[in-house]
Amino acid sequence: MAYQQPAQAYQSNSVTTATPGELTLMLYNGALKFIKQAKAAIDNKKWDKANEYNTKAQDIISELIITLNRQYPVAEQMLLLYEYLQRRLVEANIKKDIEILEEVEGLVVEFRDTWKQAMILAKTQG
Template identity: 50%
Template sequence: MSANKPFQTYQNNSVNTASSGELTLKLYNGCIKFIKQAIRDMEEEKFEAKNTNVQKAQNIIQELMVTLDPKMEISQQIMPLYDYIQYQLKEGNIKNDAAFLEEALQYVTEFRDTWKQVIKQTRQSQYAQGARV
């Protein structure tokens, strides 16, 4: 148990000190992890575990939906995609059909990859501005 304590402390610190952009990236990565695990669970006919992992992915998408700023135009474009991901997760879970989960995984992966680029460009921009000061 004590061997996990340093890792748990690291994880807590990484969340507590992360920027909002990094936290969003962590949410996407967690969602991807849970969807992939749900697909494996489905293949192994571990339906209770599959259900748990799909629900975890759905909770993450729900959190991402709640954090959207409805006043921003991009939020109006993202919300229907999040709704669609939720639908795919629900259908995959109910029908035990990995194709639905794989499609949801594809969308979440695209969101994550785009978000990584945004963080990278923001850091580069901030670094360039800091170098000029």
């Protein structure tokens, strides 16, 4: 476990030095990681772990909602989509429903991939 400290230091540094765009990308990736873990936990009938991972995904969606820049018209649409994801995650957690998690996962993948493209476009135009 000696490698744990350098890995944690790297992760901490990557978060503290990231741009706002990179942080949003990290949030999307984190949500996807926890959704996948929740699905695996449900498959293995580990209900406490499924709840833990699902709750972490919900927390990330909450963070996306909180950090949404409402100066832009698209933000209101994103807010509605994030709130939908939040409701579906809660429903998936209550029902321990993998199909709902897969729906949310698909949407988060689309958001992440679109965000990546927007970041690339912003760099080439900036």
